[in-house]
Amino acid sequence: MSDENNPLVPAAYDITWSIVAVVVIALTCLALISLIRSGRPLSLIQATIWTLLILVVPVLGPIAWLAVGRRAAVAQGTTETTNS
Numbered sequence: 001m002s003d004e005n006n007p008l009v010p011a012a013y014d015i016t017w018s019i020v021a022v023v024v025i026a027l028t029c030l031a032l033i034s035l036i037r038s039g040r041p042l043s044l045i046q047a048t049i050w051t052l053l054i055l056v057v058p059v060l061g062p063i064a065w066l067a068v069g070r071r072a073a074v075a076q077g078t079t080e081t082t083n084s
Contacts (some may be wrong), residue, residue: 024058032054032055035070
């Protein structure tokens with residue numbers, strides 16, 4: 001077998017999908033770290049559901065947490081401290 005490139009799969013295709021994979025992994029890590037740092041206002045069930053959503057739904061889960069869940073967790077935390 002020779003060391004030639006596969007003519008059916010261009011190098012740009014491999015590079016593009018590698019970049020997409022790295023971005024998805026970074027987005028997932030960012031969302032999980034954000035979830036862990038805001039864990040106090042969330043109940044155990046809420047945190048578990050968000051964790052599963054982030055891990056099971058690769059792109060939409062982390063985006064949903066960063067766009068909606070984080071703000072809701074912060075708002076819930078400020079409401080609890082205000083009511084205390």
